[in-house]
Amino acid sequence: MTEPALLVIVIATALAFDFTNGFHDTGNAMATSIATRALTPRRAVLLSASLNMLGAFLSFAVAKTIANGIVDAGLVTLDVVLAGLVGAIVWNLLTWLLGIPSSSSHALVGGMVGAVLAASGAGGVLWKGLVAKVLIPALVAPLVAILVAGVATWLVVRITKDVPQQKNDRMFRWGQIGSASLVSLAHGTNDAQKSMGIILLALIASDAVPGDSTGVPLWVIVSCALAMALGTYTGGWRVIRTLGKGLVELEPRQGMAAESSSAAVILLSSHFGYSLSTTHVATGSILGSGVGMKGARVRWSVAGRMFIAWLITVPAAGLVGYDCYGLNELAGPYAVFGFLLVIAGACAAWSRRRPVNHKNVNDAWEDDAGAMIAESVAQHDPSLLRLSPAQRKRRKKAAKLAKKQAKKLAKKQAKKVAKESANKAAKEETNGV
Amino acid sequence: MSDYIKWRALADVVVVGLIVGAGLPALFALGVRALAGPGSRVEAGRRPPIRVVTAGACFAVVVSAIVAAIIYIWSSAH
Numbered sequence: 001m002t003e004p005a006l007l008v009i010v011i012a013t014a015l016a017f018d019f020t021n022g023f024h025d026t027g028n029a030m031a032t033s034i035a036t037r038a039l040t041p042r043r044a045v046l047l048s049a050s051l052n053m054l055g056a057f058l059s060f061a062v063a064k065t066i067a068n069g070i071v072d073a074g075l076v077t078l079d080v081v082l083a084g085l086v087g088a089i090v091w092n093l094l095t096w097l098l099g100i101p102s103s104s105s106h107a108l109v110g111g112m113v114g115a116v117l118a119a120s121g122a123g124g125v126l127w128k129g130l131v132a133k134v135l136i137p138a139l140v141a142p143l144v145a146i147l148v149a150g151v152a153t154w155l156v157v158r159i160t161k162d163v164p165q166q167k168n169d170r171m172f173r174w175g176q177i178g179s180a181s182l183v184s185l186a187h188g189t190n191d192a193q194k195s196m197g198i199i200l201l202a203l204i205a206s207d208a209v210p211g212d213s214t215g216v217p218l219w220v221i222v223s224c225a226l227a228m229a230l231g232t233y234t235g236g237w238r239v240i241r242t243l244g245k246g247l248v249e250l251e252p253r254q255g256m257a258a259e260s261s262s263a264a265v266i267l268l269s270s271h272f273g274y275s276l277s278t279t280h281v282a283t284g285s286i287l288g289s290g291v292g293m294k295g296a297r298v299r300w301s302v303a304g305r306m307f308i309a310w311l312i313t314v315p316a317a318g319l320v321g322y323d324c325y326g327l328n329e330l331a332g333p334y335a336v337f338g339f340l341l342v343i344a345g346a347c348a349a350w351s352r353r354r355p356v357n358h359k360n361v362n363d364a365w366e367d368d369a370g371a372m373i374a375e376s377v378a379q380h381d382p383s384l385l386r387l388s389p390a391q392r393k394r395r396k397k398a399a400k401l402a403k404k405q406a407k408k409l410a411k412k413q414a415k416k417v418a419k420e421s422a423n424k425a426a427k428e429e430t431n432g433v
Numbered sequence: 434m435s436d437y438i439k440w441r442a443l444a445d446v447v448v449v450g451l452i453v454g455a456g457l458p459a460l461f462a463l464g465v466r467a468l469a470g471p472g473s474r475v476e477a478g479r480r481p482p483i484r485v486v487t488a489g490a491c492f493a494v495v496v497s498a499i500v501a502a503i504i505y506i507w508s509s510a511h
Contacts (some may be wrong), residue, residue: 264454274442
């Protein structure tokens, strides 16, 4: 039995997931193009959103199962789907807040696993499938991408090392836009299908459409495509910033090599039936473009934080999914939806404290004067030397703290000296006596 | 362990990924070098025809690979 209210809430939540999916994954395709200034930030998200939408309209074949081979398909009821979706959305929002790229599909799987655990215990989860299809690929994908992008970058840099930098930059920017567009298109076809599949499943479960229907109603396609495109256009600037500026300082040659290897690995992996997450591949490719370039610095500490986030994606989203299922049992779907709204509002409010948007997405990663000057010289743009009000504030705070600490240290030292001299005096006294 | 990792598929992804994912950027780089590398301009600023042809061939392969990828995405979405 399915009440219409539940159906409406599930559809709204599925569209919300679709939105966060586009929003979270813009960076996979466009971060490098934004960082190397092949495209302005606004144009990049517009291009990516259009291609995502086009990709979504291309997809007619829809996955009619969610988390296939990972949870027992017979146990996936609408309540489970709702709890799983909320788990995935909450994880997507939290990682966005921290600026960590994390796989939306893994978050969805995690949410579903948690919800199924709550609904019917450990027997409902196919643990082997979970390890083989989700956990191991999360480790393998970045390694493959690092290898391919590393070799690509090494070759490209070697071949073009005696071409004037300006010409290199200009031509490789074009190549970069082409390869990034492919990644966007592939993302649109793959990921929009997931939300469409969820909505179709919900409609079939509540007898709104016949169970044997093969086609997806047009309004489902249109609304999913729009939700994803809107999310992409809003731009998860925090994630874009981490991918484009946080891991490696990119130049167009690296960006082009990274995007090409992303596109190749993503398409090939789905072709050979070993699906790898777009996010993991894209991140690995960017790391690889730093490994393959002599003299490029890779911030492995930032990368390490991401790897940890990827490993806990499934348990974390699962925990939320588990709790949401419990909440649904207790207080019904409205409460779950309300919980989602509260979390989303809190995340949005929190993000205001240190906003990242199209204006500051390309600022130097560290507030360090050397990096800022280098960036400004490289881009011939003196305005890059200016500090934003937030940066100025942070700097003032840091200076204050440093002053305080220096004072403390001086005090300590003075005390020590005084003590020592006192000791000395005492010793001399005893010696004298 | 082979229950958990599809070694064959993974090997395919790595090998073909290296050929396509690293080969195509390298080809593009060759094209760039042919157009703008050292010796690409003779006196009077003209490019030797052989270089233009090489660059054209490189870029043609890259573009056709992109077209093939779009067709692949299109066909797998249906």
